Every structure is written in structure tokens, then in C-alpha cells.
Amino acid sequence: MNSITASSEWTSVCRIGEIVPDTGVCALVQGEQVAVFRLAGDALYAIDNIDPDNGAAVLSRGLTGSLGERVVVASPIHKHHFDLRTGECLEAPQHGVRVWKVRVDGDLVQVGRGDR
Amino acid sequence: MTMKLVVVGNGMVGHRLLEELAALPSSGLDVTVLCEETRAAYDRVHLSEYFAGKSADDLSLVTPGFFERNGMRLRLATRAVGIDRAMKRVTTDGGNVVPYDKLVIATGSTPFVPAIPGNDRPGCLAYRTLDDLDALVRWGGQSRHGVVVGGGLLGLECAKALRDLGLETHVVEFASRLMAVQVDDIGGQMLRQAIEELGLVVHTGKNTLRIDDGETRRHRMVFADGGHLETDLIVFSAGIRPRDELARLSGLGVGQRGGIMVDNFCRTRDRDVYAIGECAQWGGKVFGLVAPGYEMARVVAKHLGALLTRRQAAELPEFAGADMSTKLKLMGVDVASIGDAHGATPGSRSYQFSDGRRQVYKKLVVSGDGRRLLGGVLVGDASDYGQLLQMMLNGLELPESPESLILPALDGKPKAGPAVDALPASAQVCSCNNVSKGQLCAAVAAGADTIDALKQATRAGTSCGGCVPLATQIMKAELQRQGLAVDNRLCEHFAHSRQELYHLVRVGRIKRFDDLLARHGRGLGCDICKPAVASILASCWNEFVLQQEHAALQDSNDYFLANIQKDGSYSVVPRMPGGEVTPEGLIRIGEIARKHGLYTKLTGGQRVDMFGARLEQLPLVWEELIAAGFESGHAYGKSLRTVKSCVGSTWCRYGVQDSVGMAIGLEHRYKGLRSPHKLKFGVSGCARECAEAQGKDVGVIATEHGWNLYVCGNGGMKPRHAELLAGDLDADTLVRYIDRFLMFYIRTADRLQRTSTWRDNLEGGLDYLRDVVVHDRLGIAAELESEMRQVIDAYACEWKKAVDDPQVRARFRHFVNSEAADDQVAFVPVRGQVRPATAEEKRGRLGGIPVVVETE
Ligand SMILES: Cc1cc2nc3c(=O)[nH]c(=O)nc-3n(C[C@H](O)[C@H](O)[C@H](O)COP(=O)(O)OP(=O)(O)OC[C@H]3O[C@@H](n4cnc5c(N)ncnc54)[C@H](O)[C@@H]3O)c2cc1C
Ligand code: SF4
Numbered sequence: 001m002n003s004i005t006a007s008s009e010w011t012s013v014c015r016i017g018e019i020v021p022d023t024g025v026c027a028l029v030q031g032e033q034v035a036v037f038r039l040a041g042d043a044l045y046a047i048d049n050i051d052p053d054n055g056a057a058v059l060s061r062g063l064t065g066s067l068g069e070r071v072v073v074a075s076p077i078h079k080h081h082f083d084l085r086t087g088e089c090l091e092a093p094q095h096g097v098r099v100w101k102v103r104v105d106g107d108l109v110q111v112g113r114g115d116r
Numbered sequence: 117m118t119m120k121l122v123v124v125g126n127g128m129v130g131h132r133l134l135e136e137l138a139a140l141p142s143s144g145l146d147v148t149v150l151c152e153e154t155r156a157a158y159d160r161v162h163l164s165e166y167f168a169g170k171s172a173d174d175l176s177l178v179t180p181g182f183f184e185r186n187g188m189r190l191r192l193a194t195r196a197v198g199i200d201r202a203m204k205r206v207t208t209d210g211g212n213v214v215p216y217d218k219l220v221i222a223t224g225s226t227p228f229v230p231a232i233p234g235n236d237r238p239g240c241l242a243y244r245t246l247d248d249l250d251a252l253v254r255w256g257g258q259s260r261h262g263v264v265v266g267g268g269l270l271g272l273e274c275a276k277a278l279r280d281l282g283l284e285t286h287v288v289e290f291a292s293r294l295m296a297v298q299v300d301d302i303g304g305q306m307l308r309q310a311i312e313e314l315g316l317v318v319h320t321g322k323n324t325l326r327i328d329d330g331e332t333r334r335h336r337m338v339f340a341d342g343g344h345l346e347t348d349l350i351v352f353s354a355g356i357r358p359r360d361e362l363a364r365l366s367g368l369g370v371g372q373r374g375g376i377m378v379d380n381f382c383r384t385r386d387r388d389v390y391a392i393g394e395c396a397q398w399g400g401k402v403f404g405l406v407a408p409g410y411e412m413a414r415v416v417a418k419h420l421g422a423l424l425t426r427r428q429a430a431e432l433p434e435f436a437g438a439d440m441s442t443k444l445k446l447m448g449v450d451v452a453s454i455g456d457a458h459g460a461t462p463g464s465r466s467y468q469f470s471d472g473r474r475q476v477y478k479k480l481v482v483s484g485d486g487r488r489l490l491g492g493v494l495v496g497d498a499s500d501y502g503q504l505l506q507m508m509l510n511g512l513e514l515p516e517s518p519e520s521l522i523l524p525a526l527d528g529k530p531k532a533g534p535a536v537d538a539l540p541a542s543a544q545v546c547s548c549n550n551v552s553k554g555q556l557c558a559a560v561a562a563g564a565d566t567i568d569a570l571k572q573a574t575r576a577g578t579s580c581g582g583c584v585p586l587a588t589q590i591m592k593a594e595l596q597r598q599g600l601a602v603d604n605r606l607c608e609h610f611a612h613s614r615q616e617l618y619h620l621v622r623v624g625r626i627k628r629f630d631d632l633l634a635r636h637g638r639g640l641g642c643d644i645c646k647p648a649v650a651s652i653l654a655s656c657w658n659e660f661v662l663q664q665e666h667a668a669l670q671d672s673n674d675y676f677l678a679n680i681q682k683d684g685s686y687s688v689v690p691r692m693p694g695g696e697v698t699p700e701g702l703i704r705i706g707e708i709a710r711k712h713g714l715y716t717k718l719t720g721g722q723r724v725d726m727f728g729a730r731l732e733q734l735p736l737v738w739e740e741l742i743a744a745g746f747e748s749g750h751a752y753g754k755s756l757r758t759v760k761s762c763v764g765s766t767w768c769r770y771g772v773q774d775s776v777g778m779a780i781g782l783e784h785r786y787k788g789l790r791s792p793h794k795l796k797f798g799v800s801g802c803a804r805e806c807a808e809a810q811g812k813d814v815g816v817i818a819t820e821h822g823w824n825l826y827v828c829g830n831g832g833m834k835p836r837h838a839e840l841l842a843g844d845l846d847a848d849t850l851v852r853y854i855d856r857f858l859m860f861y862i863r864t865a866d867r868l869q870r871t872s873t874w875r876d877n878l879e880g881g882l883d884y885l886r887d888v889v890v891h892d893r894l895g896i897a898a899e900l901e902s903e904m905r906q907v908i909d910a911y912a913c914e915w916k917k918a919v920d921d922p923q924v925r926a927r928f929r930h931f932v933n934s935e936a937a938d939d940q941v942a943f944v945p946v947r948g949q950v951r952p953a954t955a956e957e958k959r960g961r962l963g964g965i966p967v968v969v970e971t972e
Contacts, residue, residue: 012933013932013933014932014933018926018932019932020664020667020668020927021668022640022668023667023668023675025932026930026931026932027931027932027933028931028933028934028936033931033938033940036932039640040640050940054682054683055683055940055955055958056682056683056684056940057684057930057938057939057940057941058672058680058684061672061675061676061680062643062672063642063643063646063647063668063669063670063671063672064640064668065609065639065640065641065642065643065645065646066609066639066640066641066642067608067642068608071640072642074642074643076671076672076673076680077680077682077684079643081643
């Protein structure tokens with residue numbers, strides 16, 4: 001629980017139309033790299049952009065999809081899968097990433113620090 | 117107790133014995149091996165591949181460290197010259213004496229050289245060892261014309277070698293037809309025709325009286341019929357003679373026509389001396405094939421093992437003769453002989469089929485009551501060999517009309533052979549390594565579910581490879597029986613194989629991933645099915661991969677049309693068809709790389725690769741490359757990568773065709789073609805093969821008369837030599853065959869399956885592939901060609917489209933909300949260029965925290 005995360009902490013990053021459906025983009029949010037994804041039905045997800053396995057800022061460029069009930073992105077470097085809802089790395093649990101909050105305001109996509 | 121074992125000869129059979137001994141549970145053997153040759157055992161059966169580029173190491177049968185690991189002593193270049201049976205010791209040519217408790221003679225055989233005056237002249241050679249082949253290459257270099265004496269199996273193989281060396285080649289045979297032992301008159305005729313069409317000259321019924329000095333060439337062969345033939349080089353390959361001299365000298369029994377006489381345990385008349393392989397004679401016969409030799413090795417290993425553990429000999433395997441059926445390929449012509457090929461069995465009947473146009477001849481010999489197959493001959497098309505052999509060996513009941521087994525199926529569909537289920541468990545499937553159907557099934561049950569795993573577990577198919585199609589069938593049937601059904605589902609989203617999806621896309625004219633998913637799949641898709649389907653869609657319809665509907669399916673490499681590197685930067689490879697580039701082009705590339713700070717390196721596929729481009733630099737770099745006349749090189753795609761070529765006849769003094777021109781033509785034709793995996797081509801201007809085309813998916817090698825087409829080669833992790841699909845093609849036919857081959861591969865391969873693995877798993881193997889591509893057995897050739905035409909017509913440079921399309925271009929930035937660059941991409945200098953900074957180096961630069969310099 002972190003009550004400091006006020007609504008003023010949301011950063012607008014782009015219009016929803018700027019994200020090709022089923023792909024991601026990378027946004028600069030408070031000095032950090034965040035991967036923002038737009039999936040079927042305009043569901044939005046945001047996680048850290050840097051793949052902890054190798055330090056490359058590439059997760060926004062991965063292929064999205066589902067594995068069982070999970071919604072995932074596959075890192076383009078070594079194809080590790082990250083759960084977009086929890087940030088877990090399925091192949092290497094020690095390499096999980098942070099989840100960011102994301103919402104649409106009008107047609108603006110906004111990202112804020114996650115509280116998980 | 118230790119037993120001193122001496123093995124004379126480290127040939128194929130002698131070495132197999134050592135392997136069998138090494139696998140025995142009991143130790144207690146002290147083994148010394150005397151090997152006359154300067155190399156340890158190698159694969160003589162595939163000796164001729166030495167000319168096709170295999171090295172002595174490739175042919176070696178010795179796994180690294182074999183002798184050391186098993187504590188066996190190998191003495192190379194050491195010949196045994198005498199056996200003192202009373203003292204139980206062997207003398208070597210160096211005068212050393214090696215004592216034994218048990219002795220195994222595995223000295224093989226030598227080519228028979230007829231007693232013709234002049235047969236020992238310089239330039240009269242043999243064809244048996246690697247040293248022989250080296251000599252042949254040496255003499256071949258100084259000759260234009262060569263003769264092989266002997267038109268049998270080995271003689272014809274040797275003739276091919278001479279032809280490949282570029283000599284005008286003649287075959288001189290004493291009998292009235294070629295391969296007199298294996299095939300009948302008509303078969304021999306058909307074979308002769310096929311071989312003569314390849315440019316060889318065949319003389320049958322020729323008895324050579326003597327060899328003299330020639331007038332125009334080195335030698336003159338004088339024949340009994342008064343004729344003569346002049347030539348530069350003569351190779352004798354007129355049958356084999358067992359090397360039984362040691363046995364003769366030491367009073368071990370030797371057969372009338374040679375060969376050390378042995379009993380069912382391969383023991384000679386002396387209980388402590390065994391003989392195995394081609395030097396041995398059993399039941400009045402010498403076996404000139406490797407499989408019976410391997411069987412003898414197994415028998416002896418078991419026998420020695422029993423002596424060591426003092427077990428009863430009664431339960432031991434005995435040698436019981438061998439089936440001499442053979443199948444081989446002579447200069448691209450299939451020849452097979454099964455069982456009683458000549459119909460020598462009293463009361464037998466025969467069926468024959470011949471097709472003069474395709475040069476196919478088939479004959480079956482069946483029992484008088486028409487119920488059992490006794491033997492057969494196949495020339496020109498031996499694809500039925502495995503099936504017929506099994507029918508004969510296992511005495512399977514013949515169908516009502518046996519001729520249906522050799523008649524071509526009129527509907528073009530492959531014939532249904534007897535189901536593998538009909539084979540008894542005892543049926544020997546791999547005769548080289550004596551593996552039964554039962555053993556294969558057991559291995560499958562134990563988890564071998566790919567043909568590679570099966571080969572490893574059982575050794576089946578690892579020698580001549582002839583049984584691989586049958587073994588694969590058995591494996592599949594067994595998997596199915598065990599309810600393990602071969603799982604070729606693409607992923608959890610599609611319960612179909614890639615091949616099935618391809619079909620669904622084509623037939624349903626599906627053009628969108630979402631459609632396919634809605635109609636045939638479930639879930640959202642994933643990083644396995646999305647690119648696979650993207651590739652299928654591109655192979656079928658070739659729409660722009662970055663079009664909105666397709667963009668989300670592409671791997672990062674295809675999405676940004678560049679190769680992602682470990683730090684998230686990209687590399688860029690402009691196409692240079694055939695590896696040809698103008699000085700101006702090179703200069704422009706140099707300038708562009710310098711301007712954008714890119715690291716440059718040459719690739720093995722004759723390209724310049726530029727590394728370290730940031731996402732936002734890619735369109736800028738490409739704009740300049742396109743202006744300089746370059747196109748996308750597709751180095752990022754599962755598509756045609758490169759066509760490597762040598763300079764060919766344009767410059768090279770050996771070249772016989774314009775290999776660069778051909779390479780450029782092929783590269784332009786197939787550029788942009790999306791396939792299950794990447795494709796690499798090579799084109800060489802002559803048989804010297806400087807472009808290494810035989811290591812490529814498609815290899816083209818120039819001949820005097822046109823082009824030879826090789827397919828399914830591979831370099832990399834699992835090298836595989838490409839195989840000759842068709843020879844001496846004109847340019848048009850060549851291209852048509854490549855069209856068909858590629859489209860057939862694209863239709864039927866699994867996801868990320870290179871042509872080499874695809875081929876290894878193709879039921880029916882090379883013969884089947886040739887049937888489909890060359891003989892159009894499935895009747896789909898025209899369809900394949902027209903599908904290829906569509907793809908070719910739809911080609912457009914992806915980078916040109918990308919830089920011209922503002923929507924696509926907009927994606928080439930790192931942040932959607934900032935012009936800043938990715939701070940995770942950072943470079944440091946190395947050898948005058950740049951390389952990615954390490955994590956350490958980045959921390960020092962990025963942290964904003966002063967770097968603490970630690971001194972020790
Ligand atoms: C070109 C060619 C193609 C062939 N193709 C086929 C084929 O397709 N299918 C098939 O089944 N078979 C084929 N064969 C036959 C096959 O190679 C032989 O059956 C097999 O090699 C026999 O093995 P071996 O150990 O008895 O004899 P070898 O392999 O000949 O080994 C005998 C070894 O003993 C050594 N030796 C001899 N005397 C002494 C001595 N006194 N002291 C020490 N060492 C000695 C010899 O130098 C030799 O290295 C082919 C053979 C050739 C030459
Ligand atoms: S393959 Fe032949 S033509 Fe090509 S460079 Fe080598 S020798 Fe010359």
C-alpha cells in the first residue's frame with residue numbers, strides 16, 4: 001500500500017491509436033522505460049521495458065499472446081515469457097519485472113507507478 | 117584372468133568387433149590391434165564420398181578417444197607378417213613379436229588384378245583404400261583418359277570417380293553385361309544405357325591380353341578380339357580376393373577360391389584363431405558386403421565374452437550366412453538386387469516391367485505357387501526395395517497379382533505397401549547393424565520418438581541409411597499404437613501441424629491471422645504460432661509483412677526489418693545478389709556505416725553486415741542505402757538469405773559456366789520468398805566447388821553440359837552434405853526444379869525446420885523427393901510452379917515500402933512519447949570500430965552516481 005501514488009502521478013504517453021493492436025510501445029515515464037501493450041478488446045498492460053536477463057530495453061518489441069490463462073509477452077532476445085498481469089518471468093522466476101498501472105482517459109493512454 | 121587378444125586389421129569389420137567388445141559387461145581383455153594402414157578404421161562403404169568433399173576425418177569410424185577409453189592398443193602402419201601358432205604369437209613387419217591368447221584375423225580383401233602382362237605399370241591403380249584414392253587423384257591430374265577394368269558394383273563406382281575427376285572414362289568388362297552378379301540381361305542393358313547417356317563408354321565381352329606402351333596415350337590395352345584401347349590410367353576393380361596370406365603361411369585352412377575357412381562361431385581350424393569379414397569363408401562363400409562382416413563381429417564378440425565369463429557356448433549366436441541383397445546408386449542410377457535375382461530356384465516364375473523412356477526395369481521372381489517372393493531386380497527406380505526385401509525375408513504372402521508390386525500406379529498415388537504391422541517382430545529392418553523391428557519398437561516404447569533418437573538408441577540406419585524410411589514408418593506406427601500419436605501440433609492455440617495450417621490457409625484462401633485463429637484455433641496466439649502463420653501467409657500471398665493486419669504477428673526482426681542484437685540494437689544487411697558489388701556500392705556502404713557509426717563485418721554469405729543501429733536510425737540508414745541502389749537483404753527473415761557464388765567461367769581458368777550470372781538470377785528470383793526457415797543457396801562454376809554449394813539448402817554446380825542440382829545441405833551446428841537431385845540440367849529446367857523443390861518444402865515442412873531435417877524426416881527419402889520434383893509423381897509440379905510465380909510477381913522491397921509509408925515509419929522510434937534515445941544502447945571503441953558496452957561499463961556511465969574506482 002502506498003498512498004503517495006496520487007492521481008496526479010499519471011503520465012499521458014500517447015493516443016491509443018498510436019499502438020498497433022496486439023503490439024506494444026515503449027514510454028518514458030518518470031525517467032524510466034515502460035512497455036505498454038494493447039491487446040484484444042483494447043485491454044492495456046504495462047510492465048518494465050528492460051529484460052532483466054540481459055539488460056536490453058526490448059520487452060515492448062516482443063510478441064504478445066496467451067499461455068493457458070496467462071497473457072504474456074515473449075522477449076525478443078531469448079524468448080523468455082513475461083506475464084503482463086503480474087510481471088512474472090515464466091522461464092526464470094528470479095527475473096520478474098515490475099507491473100505499472102495503465103488506463104485510458106478519453107483516447108489518451110496513461111501510465112502510473114504500480115502499487116504491487 | 118586377463119585374456120590377451122590380438123586383432124589383425126582395423127578395417128570396418130575389425131573395428132566393429134572392437135566396438136562390440138567395448139560394450140561387453142566383463143572386462144579382462146587386453147587388446148592389441150595391428151593396422152597396416154596409416155589411419156584407423158574408416159567407412160569404406162562411403163569411400164567415394166571422399167571425392168564429393170568428405171575428408172578422411174569425416175569418414176573415420178573411430179569415435180574420439182575410443183582406444184584410450186577402452187584401454188586398447190592400436191599400432192598404426194604395422195602389418196602382421198606371420199603367425200606362430202605353437203608359440204601363440206604374431207610377428208610384425210617391424211620385427212616385433214606380439215603374444216596372444218586369442219587371435220582374430222580381419223584383414224579384409226584386395227581388389228583382384230587379373231594376371232595380364234603389364235598390369236604393374238605405373239599408372240595402373242586399385243580402388244580400396246584412402247591411399248588408393250590419393251594416388252588416383254594424383255594420376256588423374258596428369259591424365260585425360262581413364263579405364264576401369266571391371267563392370268561390377270565397385271568398378272562402376274570407381275568409374276564415377278574417374279568421371280568426376282574430369283577424365284573421359286571407359287569401362288572394360290569381361291562378361292557380356294554390367295553387374296553380372298546382381299542383375300539379369302535386360303537389367304544390365306538398361307543400366308548400360310543409362311550410364312552411357314552420362315557420357316561413359318562401356319565395352320563388354322572384352323578380354324584384355326596385355327598392356328603395352330601407347331602411341332597417343334600412356335598405355336595401350338590389347339584385347340583378345342584383336343582390338344585395342346589407349347588410355348592414360350587404368351584402375352583394376354575386377355572383384356575381390358580375400359587377404360588370407362597369413363592363414364596360408366600358418367597352415368590354417370583356406371578355401372579353394374580363397375578365404376579363411378571358419379565355422380559358425382567364425383573359428384578357424386585353430387580354436388584360438390578366428391577370422392571375420394571379407395577375409396573369411398563360410399559355407400563355401402566369401403561375403404563382399406559389410407553387413408555379414410558385422411554379423412560375424414557380433415558372433416565373435418559374444419563368443420569371447422562367453423569365454424571370459426565361462427558361460428556355456430550353447431546359448432551363443434551363430435553365424436548363419438547372410439542375405440546378399442543390395443541396393444546402391446551408380447552415377448545417379450538406382451540399382452537393386454534382391455535374393456534370387458536370376459530365378460535360379462527350380463520352378464520359380466518371374467514378372468518383368470520395363471519403361472524405356474524413364475529407363476526403369478523391374479523384375480520379380482516368385483515361387484512356383486505364386487505365393488512367396490524369392491527375389492528381384494530393380495534398375496532406375498529402387499524405391500520399392502525396402503518393401504520387397506522385407507516381403508522376401510519374412511516370407512510374407514504375396515498379393516493376388518504379384519505384378520502390381522512393380523507396376524506403376526496409374527493414379528500417380530504412392531502405392532500402399534504391406535502395412536508395417538504385417539512384419540513380424542523378428543524382421544530384420546537394418547541389415548548393416550542387425551536391428552529387428554522388435555528392437556525398434558522397444559526403443560520407441562523407451563522414449564525414442566524421433567528418427568534421430570531411434571538411430572542413436574538402436575544404431576539402425578546409421579551405416580548405409582537404406583532402412584531409414586522403413587524405420588521411420590515403424591516408429592510412427594508404433595507411436596500411434598502406444599497412443600503416443602506423433603504430436604505435431606503447432607502450439608496450444610492450434611491443434612494442427614504447420615503443414616495442415618498451410619493447407620487450411622491455401623484451401624480456405626485465408627489471408628488474416630485472426631480469421632485463421634477464429635476458424636481453426638483458440639486463445640490469443642503466441643510467439644510460436646504468430647510468426648509461423650505470418651510466414652505461411654507470406655509464402656501463400658506475399659502481402660507486405662508490415663501491413664497493419666500482419667504487423668503484430670512478426671518477430672521483432674521482421675517487425676523492424678533488421679536483426680536484433682543482444683543489447684537491443686540492430687544489424688543491417690543490404691542485398692548483394694550473388695555476392696557481387698560495385699566499387700561504388702562498397703564505397704557508399706562504407707560512407708553510410710561511417711556516418712551512422714556502425715560496426716561492419718563481412719559475413720560467410722558474401723554480404724557486408726552493419727551492426728549497432730538504433731531503432732530510430734534504421735529508416736535513415738535504409739533511405740541512404742536505397743538511394744545508393746541497394747535492396748533489403750532479408751537477413752532478418754525466414755527467407756532466402758544469400759546465394760553465394762564463385763567467379764566461375766568469367767574469370768576462373770577452371771570454370772565451365774557463368775556461376776555469378778546464375779547466382780544473381782536465382783537470388784533475384786527467390787528474394788523475399790518466406791519459408792519455414794531461412795534458405796541459403798550456393799553456385800559453383802565447376803566441380804572444384806569453391807562456393808561450397810553442397811553445404812547449402814540449394815546448391816548448383818556447373819558441369820560441362822549444364823548444371824547439377826544439389827539439395828538439402830546444411831552447415832552450422834549439424835552439417836549435412838547436400839544430395840544430387842538431378843544432373844546436367846539446362847538453365848530453364850534447373851529453375852523449374854528449384855521452384856518445385858522450394859514450394860514443396862514450404863508446403864510440407866514443420867515450423868523452423870531446415871531443408872536438411874525436413875529431408876531426413878521425409879518418408880521415402882531422396883527417391884521420393886526426386887519422384888515429386890523431377891518425375892512429378894504427385895502430379896503437382898505445375899501447381900507448385902504457378903504458386904512460385906505468384907510469389908515472385910508479388911515481390912517488392914520491404915524497406916522501400918517501409919520508408920515510404922509514414923505510418924510504418926512512425927514505429928521506428930524508441931519512445932512513443934519522447935525523442936530521447938534508448939540509454940541501454942551504448943558503445944565503446946574496439947579495433948577502430950565500436951562494440952556494445954558491457955553492463956559494468958554502462959553502470960559506470962549511466963548511474964549518475966560517481967564511479968568508485970577500486971584499487972587493490
Ligand atoms: C569403393 C567401395 C565401395 C563399397 N561399397 C559397399 C556397399 O555399398 N555396401 C557394402 O555392404 N559393402 C561395400 N563395400 C565393401 C565393404 O567396404 C567391405 O565389405 C568391408 O570394408 C569389409 O570389412 P573388412 O574389415 O573385412 O575389410 P577392410 O575394411 O578392407 O579392412 C581390412 C583391414 O585390414 C588391413 N590388413 C590387411 N592385412 C593386414 C595385415 N597383415 N596386418 C595388419 N593389417 C592388415 C587392411 O589394410 C585393412 O585396413 C565397398 C567397398 C569399396 C572398396
Ligand atoms: S568452383 Fe571452379 S569455377 Fe568456381 S572458382 Fe572454383 S575452380 Fe573456379
